[in-house]
Amino acid sequence: MTPSLTDHLLTADGVTVRFGGLVALKDVHITVPPGSVVGLIGPNGAGKTTLFNVLSGLITPDTGTISSKGHRLSGLRPYHLANHGISRTLQGLNLFPGMTVLDNVMTGGERLAKTGLFTMLTGLGRFERDERALRGRAMAVLDELGIAHVAGAYPSTLAYGVQKRVALARALVNEPELLMLDEPAGGLSSEELAELATRIRDLRERMSVLLIEHHMDLVMDVCDHIVVLNFGAVISEGPPDVVRNDPAVTAAYLGSAEESDDE
Ligand SMILES: Nc1ncnc2c1ncn2[C@@H]1O[C@H](COP(=O)(O)OP(=O)(O)O)[C@@H](O)[C@H]1O
Ligand SMILES: [Mg+2]
Known part of the structure; x- marks a missing residue:
């Protein structure tokens, strides 16, 4: 049975964030149903951390809403997250x-x-x-x-x-009911990466996970649903197989392949 939106642990709707003249997020929608691993991917500078910070209450969006289980979280601050059953690890x-x-x-x-x-x-x-x-x-x-x-x-x-x-x-x-991870694979060896994948699959038995990753392999491996950001906009989403074969995703990653070679 598909859970109704009021069961969803975290939903961002119509979120736009500007830093001066730069539009870091454009009308972004993302939602995390119970018992699921949702991946947020995209090349460097796509807006992943910005969205993560919006979802954590570190950044107040210029427009858009954040809600949890059908309740709008206005004035969300990071220290409120625990009250909503949400935990996070930061990039680094x-x-x-x-x-x-x-x-x-x-x-x-x-x-x-x-x-x-x-x-x-x-x-x-x-x-x-x-x-x-x-x-x-x-x-x-x-x-x-x-x-x-x-x-x-x-x-x-x-x-x-x-x-x-x-x-x-x-x-x-x-x-937590929802665990948000910003680039947990950064700096890990391939052995540690495989272990992290197993860990996330195990955690899924008792919580939802929002996984932000620059690299696609881990995400393709563990996610039920993937949202792809590029230049602040959602350019693709769906189950791993759909996203993997979406030409728009390949193009976005190829376009940024040179700058991200060093990661
Ligand atoms: N505090 C900030 N002030 C100005 N620009 C920012 C700030 N944070 C991020 N940006 C810019 O917003 C865009 C998205 O950044 P970010 O969310 O960190 O991307 P990602 O995590 O996908 O690599 C980038 O162009 C980045 O330079
Ligand atoms: Mg980031």
């Missing part, structure tokens, strides 16, 4: 260098939002219990990602691929 790592892996992952939890200052002051016992529960969840996620043994390490002492997994663990600690 954004780990806190002065914190251990475990503490980094725990920052993805709702500890303060749930406990609040009043409870912290009046109910220290409850605060400690929440803290312990969050620590347990963080360890469980690290374990699931095969990196529990580095819980006490500082991020800079770890290989890049392991740091990427820490960033993913931080996004998973709240057990």
